[in-house]
Amino acid sequence: MTQINRRHFLKAAGVAAAAGVVAGCAQSNSNSALSSSPKGKSVIGLVVPKMDVVRVAFIGVGQRGYGHVKRMSHIEGAEIVAICDTHNEVLERSAKFLTDKGLQKPALYGTGELAYKEMLEREDIDIVIISTPWKWHAPMAIDTMESGKHAFVEVPLALTVEEMWQIVDTAECTQKNCMMMENVNYGRDELMVLNMVRQGLFGELLHGEAAYIHELRWQMKELEHKTGSWRTEWHTRRDGNLYPTHGLGPVSQYMNINRGDRFDYLTSMSSPALGRAAYAQREFPKTHQRNQWNYICGDMNTTMIKTVNGRSIVVQHDTTTPRPYSRHNLIQGTNGVFAGFPNRIALEQGGRGSFHDWDENMDYWYGKYDHPLWVKMGEEAERNGGHGGMDFLMFWRMIYCLRNGEPLDQDVYDGAAWSVISPLSAQSVANRSESVSIPDFTRGHWQTAKPLGIVGA
Known part of the structure; x- marks a missing residue:
């Protein structure tokens, strides 16, 4: 494909995706969608x-x-x-x-x-x-x-x-x-849990839960500019998980996805799509464009992922219903569990009480397991802001790696694996929650790739 033709194709593909053609995001389980012959060298561990x-x-x-x-x-x-x-x-x-x-x-x-x-x-x-x-x-x-x-x-x-x-x-x-740029991977809690997992606190990992539950109906009032001016329309174009990565990124790093394990297949289902239309009727004139659209994305989407090593992950998306913010951030192992929103922990061995009761005193656990990166940069990150400092820490770490000749913490395979849950969830929803295979974007290199380590800088 020539450079010009390729760009024309990409532009057309982007328009088709933006137009929300269901067939475009609910493709068959063809081999071409699941595998691809390598056209270059793997970039796992790429150092520039x-x-x-x-x-x-x-x-x-x-x-x-x-x-x-x-x-x-x-x-x-x-x-x-x-x-x-x-x-x-x-x-x-x-x-x-x-x-x-x-x-x-x-x-x-x-x-x-x-x-x-x-x-x-x-x-x-x-x-x-x-x-x-x-x-x-x-x-x-x-x-x-x-x-x-x-x-x-x-x-x-x-x-x-x-x-x-x-x-x-x-x-x-x-x-x-x-x-x-999955900034949530650089949150203090997510970094701490990664450190806990790497030190074996929860035993062998079994199950994770991730979510993006964030009431965003107010963005529907952003008409000319800002996020709601383009994001709202996606609720009329795709019925699935529109935004899977914030909760899924950290859980994937806990489980060494693409670095010893990988996503195998998923199944997904959505609730009725009621909240956006009801909000439009309440907040806009009857003749307003927001009242002319057909909102098809279920208010709550629940997707279950199975990994090659047998672990399970629940991923949820809800930006419509009135409820408190949550990313779930749950990781369960043979020795216990950490759950977020609010943060709490229960362990069979190594805890401070019975695993039948939650330990919600996080100061103790921060003292023992705060990630070295947060210990070093946390105060500066909080001072410079961005979702409690995670945005600044992400940028600081990116620049650090580039200046010091180190591989980045997240690579193109991570971004593809976490993001592809959106179109594949829509495919599953459209077909009575049938299981859908998840591509191996690493082309088998996940089996030998090294897990993300606990870095101090």
């Missing part, structure tokens, strides 16, 4: 040449991206050289923030949807942070890597099985990093 200064560019600085600009500006060894956004107001806002801090004004790109391609032609960019609507993640990540730069993409990595494979293939062909 050390960078004294990491030159950073941004695509998308509306809500999430603007916060990324602010946090990156505080990191030693990172230099912001260019920013792209189609909305001039937010483009200038980011530039002003940097110049007000006494930093050099970055080059700005904002003429048309493809302005980012002009920015990618620059030779003074090492990495690109992509914080755009979902349909742009795959084409922008691929174009970034093909331009010789490393791609760091907001969640989800992509929207279809085909896009996941295209991103994996491009990473392997170019030998460039493509990391999906």
Whole structure:
């Protein structure tokens, strides 16, 4: 496929995904969707040449991206050289923030949807942070890597099985990093639990639970700009788990997914889709567009994943119903369990009481198992913010690895495996919850890949 034809194909694929054609995200279990011949070398454990200064560019600085600009500006060894956004107001806002801090004004790109391609032609960019609507993640990540730069993409990595494979293939062909920025992996609690798991506190792992339960109906009132202006429509296009990675990322790292185990298959079902329509009727005029749409995404989606090693994972998605925020963050082993929201622990051996009762005194466990990375950087992370510090710590760690010639904590295979749950859950829901095989994006290398270690920096 020629470069031009490939880009036309990606653009068409993005439009099709955005149009929500059910057939596009509920494909058959064909071999082509489940496997692919390698087109390059595996990037598991990829190490790139050390960078004294990491030159950073941004695509998308509306809500999430603007916060990324602010946090990156505080990191030693990172230099912001260019920013792209189609909305001039937010483009200038980011530039002003940097110049007000006494930093050099970055080059700005904002003429048309493809302005980012002009920015990618620059030779003074090492990495690109992509914080755009979902349909742009795959084409922008691929174009970034093909331009010789490393791609760091907001969640989800992509929207279809085909896009996941295209991103994996491009990473392997170019030998460039493509990391999906799952910030929750850098939360204090998630890091602590990873440390507990690595030290064997829970015994042999059996089961995990993950979720994104976050009432976001208010975003439906964001009509021209901001997240709700494009994300709301996905509730009319896909009935499945629209956003699986926040809870699933940490549980996957606990279980060494793609590093000794991998996802095998899933089954999924959704509740009725009632909440969005009811909210629209209550909050908008009868003739408003929000009242003309047919909301099909079940208010609660529950997906169960089986791993090759026999473990089970429950993943839930609900951004509609009125209930407290939760990511579940539960990990069960032969010796006990940790559960989040609220944090609590029960152990048969090594606990501070009977495993029939929850121990909710987390100060004791933080004192014993706080992750060394949080011990070292936690105060600075909390000071610079971003979901309690996890955003800053994620960026700090990314820059650290690039400057010190170390592999990143998350790779393209992680992003693809965690993100592909969305289209595959929709396929299962559409077919009476039939089981659906999950592609092995590592092409077998998961069997020899080393688990993520407990790093101190």
